């Protein structure tokens with residue numbers, strides 16, 4: 001039997017969060033429902049963040065409460081603090097994610113605090129989640145480059161990854177937020193992180209700004225990473241990372257993995273339908 005690689009679908013959250021024009025709640029729900037039919041195990045649905053910071057995610061509760069729940073899929077949400085966690089739990093998120101950074105500049109711009117302060121802020125959130133038996137994923141942004149601070153030292157990524165493991169994250173997703181990584185810088189960063197976190201607790205989250213995300217996934221596969229985040233249609237970007245384009249397209253990752261003999265559980269025809277619908281939601285396509 002071929003080896004399984006998980007594609008964690010990001011489209012409804014990372015894909016849509018940067019859209020300038022508000023995507024109607026019913027369209028967000030329809031997108032998640034179409035994705036639920038594609039064979040994913042994990043779909044990141046929304047973010048419980050400040051609507052002043054990310055207005056596109058202001059309907060997090062309505063979206064999470066409005067979707068069809070496939071019993072074998074985890075429907076997940078970003079939560080930056082206890083307020084966000086409480087709201088996500090109330091809306092029946094199956095899993096939450098905290099999100100920090102390996103660089104100070106991005107941490108300040110994205111979540112308005114230093115890296116050290118973010119860890120302190122995440123502690124009570126993760127404690128509450130563990131009391132509720134809610135799995136917590138951790139994102140580390142800017143793992144090779146930061147739009148504000150330049151190149152990120154791999155040791156710094158490893159240090160923050162260690163802090164996230166100590167907090168109790170079950171998995172750490174390594175974000176090439178602005179898609180500046182290369183197979184070389186991704187491999188060097190992974191070597192540093194693997195000295196503190198085993199490969200089966202890591203995921204690659206690569207934006208495709210410079211068209212290198214698929215190559216970066218191949219480099220990560222060689223380091224035994226077996227979970228990759230991707231957004232249907234390659235939608236998206238981060239509002240606090242200027243120039244950041246979408247995550248690598250789910251379809252491209254699935255094609256790569258199938259070509260390499262991995263199993264993903266995904267149905268390419270259904271992915272195409274979901275991709276067409278996702279791309280129709282972009283304001284520049286309207």
Ligand code: HMG
Pocket residue numbers: 014017047048049050051052053054078080081083084085099110111112139140141142174175176177205207237238239240
């Ligand atoms: P702050 O302004 O320092 O927070 O923002 P605060 O605690 O002072 O609160 C300010 C206001 O926000 C208050 O409202 C709070 O109630 C409200 P006011 O009294 O002014 O009316 N507030 C909230 N409202 C709803 N939900 C909440 C919440 N928390 C506070 N959870 C904060 C700090 C973290 C809240 C803010 O900076 C924020 O929301 N940032 C989110 C930014 C974001 O979502 N970025 C995109 C996601 S990260 C990403 O894309 C990268 C990733 O994909 C990986 C990669 O690619 O690298 C994950």
Ligand code: MG
Pocket residue numbers: 014175177205207237238247
């Ligand atoms: Mg991202």
